Amino acid sequence: MPVRYLEDFAIGQTYGSGALRVSKEQIRRFAAEFDPQPFHVDEAAARDTFFTGLAASGWHTAALTMRLLVDSEWKPAGGLIGAGVEELRWPKPVRPGDELRLQSEVIDARVSKSRPGHGVVKVRITTVNQNDEPVQTFIANLIVPRRPASHQRVGHAYLRHVKEQGCSQVPVGAVSP
Amino acid sequence: MPVRYLEDFAIGQTYGSGALRVSKEQIRRFAAEFDPQPFHVDEAAARDTFFTGLAASGWHTAALTMRLLVDSEWKPAGGLIGAGVEELRWPKPVRPGDELRLQSEVIDARVSKSRPGHGVVKVRITTVNQNDEPVQTFIANLIVPRRPASHQRVGHAYLRHVKEQGCSQVPVGAVSP
Numbered sequence: 476m477p478v479r480y481l482e483d484f485a486i487g488q489t490y491g492s493g494a495l496r497v498s499k500e501q502i503r504r505f506a507a508e509f510d511p512q513p514f515h516v517d518e519a520a521a522r523d524t525f526f527t528g529l530a531a532s533g534w535h536t537a538a539l540t541m542r543l544l545v546d547s548e549w550k551p552a553g554g555l556i557g558a559g560v561e562e563l564r565w566p567k568p569v570r571p572g573d574e575l576r577l578q579s580e581v582i583d584a585r586v587s588k589s590r591p592g593h594g595v596v597k598v599r600i601t602t603v604n605q606n607d608e609p610v611q612t613f614i615a616n617l618i619v620p621r622r623p624a625s626h627q628r629v630g631h632a633y634l635r636h637v638k639e640q641g642c643s644q645v646p647v648g649a650v651s652p
Numbered sequence: 653m654p655v656r657y658l659e660d661f662a663i664g665q666t667y668g669s670g671a672l673r674v675s676k677e678q679i680r681r682f683a684a685e686f687d688p689q690p691f692h693v694d695e696a697a698a699r700d701t702f703f704t705g706l707a708a709s710g711w712h713t714a715a716l717t718m719r720l721l722v723d724s725e726w727k728p729a730g731g732l733i734g735a736g737v738e739e740l741r742w743p744k745p746v747r748p749g750d751e752l753r754l755q756s757e758v759i760d761a762r763v764s765k766s767r768p769g770h771g772v773v774k775v776r777i778t779t780v781n782q783n784d785e786p787v788q789t790f791i792a793n794l795i796v797p798r799r800p801a802s803h804q805r806v807g808h809a810y811l812r813h814v815k816e817q818g819c820s821q822v823p824v825g826a827v828s829p
Contacts, residue, residue, distance in 0.1 A: 509715035511722060512731045525733050525795070533734055534718050538686035538711045545688060554689045556702050557710055560740035560790075613737075618702070 478552040480622035481594030484584040492547040492577035495539055497531060499571035505535040530568035536575070536611045537563070540602045543577045551596070551619040558595060563613040567604070574605040582614065586621065594619050655729040657799035658771030661761040669724040669754035672716055674708060676748035682712040707745035713752070713788045714740070717779045720754045728773070728796040735772060740790040744781070751782040759791065763798065771796050 499518075506515030510532035513520035521529045544555055569575065583597035596619050602611040676695070683692030687709035690697035698706045721732055746752065760774035773796050779788040 505715075509719045511719075514731065525730055532715075532718065534711065534715045537714065538682075538709075541709065541711050542686045542688075553702055554691065557742065559742070561738065563737035563740060565734065565736070 478550045480552050481619045482622045484581050484596045486581055488581040490549050490579040492543040494574050494576040496574045502531045502571055506532050526568050533565040536569050539575055553620050556618045558616040558618050561614040565611050567608050567610045569610050575602050577602055592621055655727045657729050658796045659799045661758050661773045663758055665758040667726050667756040669720040671751050671753040673751045679708045679748055683709050703745050710742045713746050716752055730797050733795045735793040735795050738791040742788050744785050744787045746787050752779050754779055769798055
């Protein structure tokens with residue numbers, strides 16, 4: 476699972492994720508701590524609310540989305556560090572038993588103005604349920620380091636090979652992937 | 653603690669909140685479940701990261717902010733229901749022992765185009781630490797019901813009086829606050 480530098484991200488790249496099922500108990504436990512409103516903690520009371528039944532807090536869906544991201548295969552060097560989030564929406568409630576997974580797409584990647592050694596990668600992240608219905612959408616602005624100068628002309632797979640094989644010779648003309 | 657309808661919100665209104673202290677154990681427990689990256693779970697490993705020390709997951713800060721909102725004194729009728737969030741930022745890390753509270757300001761209030769019985773109230777919500785430094789900012793779009801027709805010409809305080817006193821006579825000329 477290679478780490479990725481700014482130079483490895485390109486507009487249009489898409490990513491999937493594993494899946495997480497969310498139980499009624501998890502919904503109620505999260506809400507009891509962070510969002511104790513009737514529609515998130517009390518199944519009977521929830522029926523007469525806007526949600527017409529128990530629904531996960533939107534912040535619970537956001538937290539589960541983060542877990543799916545952390546467990547997914549794309550690893551920016553330095554970790555998943557958010558500079559911010561745009562247009563966070565919850566188009567449909569998450570219900571007990573729903574199984575969530577992610578559909579992500581890179582929509583921008585550029586060098587940071589304020590942090591020259593870093594870039595900002597914008598990723599549109601859609602959380603869908605088991606019926607492929609979006610339950611959350613947002614755009615994440617991720618802070619991703621630029622590839623260190625010593626790596627600039629060497630592909631990542633080759634560097635891994637170097638590390639694993641103890642070989643330090645850099646092939647002439649090797650370029651970043 | 654009166655509930656508030658759309659008609660009770662006006663641009664420029666400000667609100668405070670109680671305070672919540674966040675411990676190292678809470679930071680690590682939230683992160684272990686939702687954001688298990690070294691800078692959120694491992695104090696030693698966190699030193700060599702972007703955060704230069706243990707920091708709460710941004711989604712933990714968001715969840716704590718929701719708890720402060722739910723416990724605060726302004727109660728939209730129907731509950732705190734977010735249609736979405738704009739410009740979520742984490743300008744400064746939340747550290748173990750930090751005490752968080754909110755500064756909120758209504759920046760827009762209008763009838764919903766898609767839900768005529770409801771409105772959307774935009775609130776800029778700033779989470780600050782014990783040094784008054786913002787650690788999170790966002791704009792919440794809240795779905796708030798309009799005052800029911802039978803209440804339209806009656807101030808809220810009067811209606812509460814009616815309920816408490818069993819008086820049903822509506823004064824001529826009473827208007828919404």
